[in-house]
Amino acid sequence: MESMTSYIETRDLVKVYQLGDVEVQALRGLSLKIDQGEIISIIGPSGSGKTTLLNILGGLTYATAGKSFVAGNDISGASPAQLGSLRQKTVGHIFQTLNLIPTLTAYENVELPMLAIGAPKDARKERVTELLQTVGLGLRMNHKPDELSGGEKQRVAIAAALANDPPILIADEPTGDLDTETGAKIVEFLLSVNTDMGKTVLIVTHDPQIARQTDRIYRIMDGRIISVQTPSEAEEATVEIRIQMYRDRLDETKQDIDQLQKVYEEKRVTAGTFAERWTNLHLTKEFLERELNRMGL
Ligand SMILES: Nc1ncnc2c1ncn2[C@@H]1O[C@H](COP(=O)(O)OP(=O)(O)OP(=O)(O)O)[C@@H](O)[C@H]1O
Numbered sequence: 001m002e003s004m005t006s007y008i009e010t011r012d013l014v015k016v017y018q019l020g021d022v023e024v025q026a027l028r029g030l031s032l033k034i035d036q037g038e039i040i041s042i043i044g045p046s047g048s049g050k051t052t053l054l055n056i057l058g059g060l061t062y063a064t065a066g067k068s069f070v071a072g073n074d075i076s077g078a079s080p081a082q083l084g085s086l087r088q089k090t091v092g093h094i095f096q097t098l099n100l101i102p103t104l105t106a107y108e109n110v111e112l113p114m115l116a117i118g119a120p121k122d123a124r125k126e127r128v129t130e131l132l133q134t135v136g137l138g139l140r141m142n143h144k145p146d147e148l149s150g151g152e153k154q155r156v157a158i159a160a161a162l163a164n165d166p167p168i169l170i171a172d173e174p175t176g177d178l179d180t181e182t183g184a185k186i187v188e189f190l191l192s193v194n195t196d197m198g199k200t201v202l203i204v205t206h207d208p209q210i211a212r213q214t215d216r217i218y219r220i221m222d223g224r225i226i227s228v229q230t231p232s233e234a235e236e237a238t239v240e241i242r243i244q245m246y247r248d249r250l251d252e253t254k255q256d257i258d259q260l261q262k263v264y265e266e267k268r269v270t271a272g273t274f275a276e277r278w279t280n281l282h283l284t285k286e287f288l289e290r291e292l293n294r295m296g297l
């Protein structure tokens with residue numbers, strides 16, 4: 001019987017960085033489960049452990065404690081050679097810092113991972129050309145990273161991550177430095193890597209607009225997952241917040257009306273001021289009541 005392990009899974013993952021005498025707890029018991037073929041997003045504040053998590057799943061670093069499974073395999077006790085194979089064949093990694101080699105052309109940057117696994121020249125040529133065409137850089141193959149725009153560099157990094165056809169793609173802030181429009185195109189491409197190429201995709205992002213386009217949104221804070229939501233659940237949570245805001249505003253408005261009536265009775269405001277403020281407050285009250293009513297409350 002196969003165990004109940006998910007395609008990608010972490011259990012109580014802990015990562016402690018030792019910097020001289022100082023210990024940094026980057027992950028503090030992080031657990032998640034992702035199924036094959038899903039596209040998910042990981043969203044959370046700076047320093048919450050997102051890159052650390054991807055680096056463990058991508059086989060770049062070991063966790064201090066806990067277990068991780070990638071493509072169904074337990075990588076917690078993997079040897080350096082096994083992690084090397086994971087990096088080369090199983091997980092395509094688009095780094096926050098891109099990691100393109102500045103002296104190599106776009107073509108050579110994409111070819112590099114294929115050279116590393118000893119792919120034959122013809123296969124390399126076919127694959128690199130196809131990938132660069134797919135990401136829309138067919139005419140930029142001989143440009144070095146410095147001779148490419150931010151969005152183009154990001155696309156070279158995606159192509160390089162896909163070179164060895166890994167079943168999993170992880171992307172760390174793939175739209176971080178890009179303008180909205182260029183970022184949207186990159187996201188569109190990552191979505192198609194999931195739907196058209198059938199790959200399991202993990203995207204780390206700060207951007208709720210991007211997260212909303214994935215199957216599930218994992219919120220990470222202080223090295224732990226604090227919620228897992230579908231986009232519609234996340235939307236509902238936003239509605240909850242709005243409802244609470246309206247309720248608080250309504251309470252305040254009612255208090256303001258009471259207060260206004262009192263100061264008028266005590267003749268501390270003129271009839272004109274009273275009338276004007278009374279009308280405004282009632283309009284606000286009616287608006288809030290109507291909105292809450294509209295939301296079924
Ligand atoms: N190599 C390292 N050595 C020591 N501390 C580290 C190292 N890498 C990360 N950290 C610390 O671990 C914590 C988590 O860092 P991480 O890079 O995973 O955060 P992040 O969520 O990716 O942040 P950002 O959104 O800014 O990229 C931070 O407090 C960071 O300072």
Ligand SMILES: [Mg+2]
Nearest residue numbers: 050051052096
């Ligand atoms: Mg990061």
